[in-house]
Amino acid sequence: xxxxxxxxxxxxxxxxxxxxxxxxxxxxxxxxxxxxxxxxxxxxxxxxxxxxxxxxxxxxxxxxxxxxxxxxxxxxxxxxxxxxxxxxxxxxxxxxxxxxxxxxxxxxxxxxxxxxxxxxxxxxxxxxxxxxxxxxxxxxxxxxxxxxxxxxxxxxxxxxxxxxxxxxxxxxxxxxxxxxxxxxxxxxxxxxxxxxxxxxxxxxxxxxxxxxxxxxxxxxxxxxxxxxxxxxxxxxxxxxxxxxxxx
Amino acid sequence: xxxxxxxxxxxxxxxxxxxxxxxxxxxxxxxxxxxxxxxxxxxxxxxxxxxxxxxxxxxxxxxxxxxxxxxxxxxxxxxxxxxxxxxxxxxxxxxxxxxxxxxxxxxxxxxxxxxxxxxxxxxxxxxxxxxxxxxxxxxxxxxxxxxxxxxxxxxxxxxxxxxxxxxxxxxxxxx
Numbered sequence: 001x002x003x004x005x006x007x008x009x010x011x012x013x014x015x016x017x018x019x020x021x022x023x024x025x026x027x028x029x030x031x032x033x034x035x036x037x038x039x040x041x042x043x044x045x046x047x048x049x050x051x052x053x054x055x056x057x058x059x060x061x062x063x064x065x066x067x068x069x070x071x072x073x074x075x076x077x078x079x080x081x082x083x084x085x086x087x088x089x090x091x092x093x094x095x096x097x098x099x100x101x102x103x104x105x106x107x108x109x110x111x112x113x114x115x116x117x118x119x120x121x122x123x124x125x126x127x128x129x130x131x132x133x134x135x136x137x138x139x140x141x142x143x144x145x146x147x148x149x150x151x152x153x154x155x156x157x158x159x160x161x162x163x164x165x166x167x168x169x170x171x172x173x174x175x176x177x178x179x180x181x182x183x184x185x186x187x188x189x190x191x192x193x194x195x196x197x198x199x200x201x202x203x204x205x206x207x208x209x210x211x212x213x214x215x216x217x218x219x220x221x222x223x224x225x226x227x228x229x230x231x232x233x234x235x236x237x238x239x240x241x242x243x244x245x246x247x
Numbered sequence: 248x249x250x251x252x253x254x255x256x257x258x259x260x261x262x263x264x265x266x267x268x269x270x271x272x273x274x275x276x277x278x279x280x281x282x283x284x285x286x287x288x289x290x291x292x293x294x295x296x297x298x299x300x301x302x303x304x305x306x307x308x309x310x311x312x313x314x315x316x317x318x319x320x321x322x323x324x325x326x327x328x329x330x331x332x333x334x335x336x337x338x339x340x341x342x343x344x345x346x347x348x349x350x351x352x353x354x355x356x357x358x359x360x361x362x363x364x365x366x367x368x369x370x371x372x373x374x375x376x377x378x379x380x381x382x383x384x385x386x387x388x389x390x391x392x393x394x395x396x397x398x399x400x401x402x403x404x405x406x407x408x409x410x411x412x413x414x415x416x417x418x419x420x421x422x
Contacts, residue, residue, distance in 0.1 A: 011314065034289070
């Protein structure tokens with residue numbers, strides 16, 4: 001085997017999340033999982049260099065107004081203007097700095113700008129529903145957007161998705177990659193939504209719900225919601241990976 | 248406490264694809280190869296609404312990342328690729344074959360995200376024409392399933408299909 005020069009590597013190790021934090025891949029109430037979840041058990045992978053490193057995607061991925069979804073078209077989009085802020089943190093409360101945050105969402109009527117979304121709510125010529133930003137030195141991000149509407153889908157009789165914004169974040173390691181959905185407080189649609197309820201742990205589910213943030217509202221302009229995203233933390237101690245001495 | 252994972256849903260193509268997403272390296276990079284494949288579901292049907300993401304070392308086996316303790320200097324190698332599947336379930340990533348890592352055969356980490364996947368699934372690409380003996384991750388995979396992780400040589404690179412479920416189901420890892 002081709003191996004670089006012998007050395008000892010001190011690598012971080014990422015803690016496993018407690019059971020119930022993430023949804024099981026086989027979640028029958030969400031019907032699309034039926035043919036898409038692996039049936040073989042996942043193989044426990046030792047974390048090595050590839051897993052404890054990860055893409056560090058910076059300013060080159062951003063356009064000028066990418067964190068303001070209400071701009072970029074000729075006019076203002078329809079709907080309730082909102083500010084969404086929060087911090088990207090690791091499991092030890094440390095900010096994840098200069099890290100890419102990507103979002104996408106439906107418009108105020110619950111319609112996505114996508115060829116596959118055919119339900120009869122109007123598209124908004126002034127809303128694309130896609131945003132990006134980088135976290136700052138405190139791990140903070142901020143978006144200005146429109147509160148997305150709920151929308152129907154065909155999972156079960158009279159099924160409706162609660163209003164949500166999709167979030168995609170990377171952290172600093174392959175182990176930390178996360179795509180989630182941010183929900184809004186007190187949504188009456190939670191009880192019937194198998195995607196929200198796919199998360200087994202009640203407290204973990206609550207962590208997907210943003211908090212109304214009166215302090216960040218802008219008078220006569222926008223409501224505000226706060227949503228922190230927490231990624232896996234590191235073990236307290238690093239471990240040493242012994243080098244093979246075969247070259 | 249970690250934020251839970253949720254599915255990317257059917258409309259990930261609004262937010263996640265980048266024009267240069269599949270280009271881990273430039274078109275004129277010496278040794279550039281295409282890794283192409285199809286994502287299949289449990290009935291063998293192609294999955295047209297998935298996203299394949301890759302993460303890898305450069306041709307010398309180095310990561311442009313501060314937690315790679317072997318070399319602090321920046322190599323300006325993105326190492327990351329992402330490609331949505333098309334209507335036939337196909338994806339393609341243009342990259343270089345990574346160098347070997349300490350004690351490991353050359354490999355690429357892969358995430359697959361899709362409607363119907365409430366979390367990403369994670370797998371690894373190895374290369375059929377390279378020496379994979381003694382790789383510690385392949386070693387924990389049941390021998391009869393290892394072939395699902397080995398990309399096959401093609402005219403312009405390698406083929407790596409992903410079978411989410413059923414016959415020939417790809418090995419997925421719990422990190």
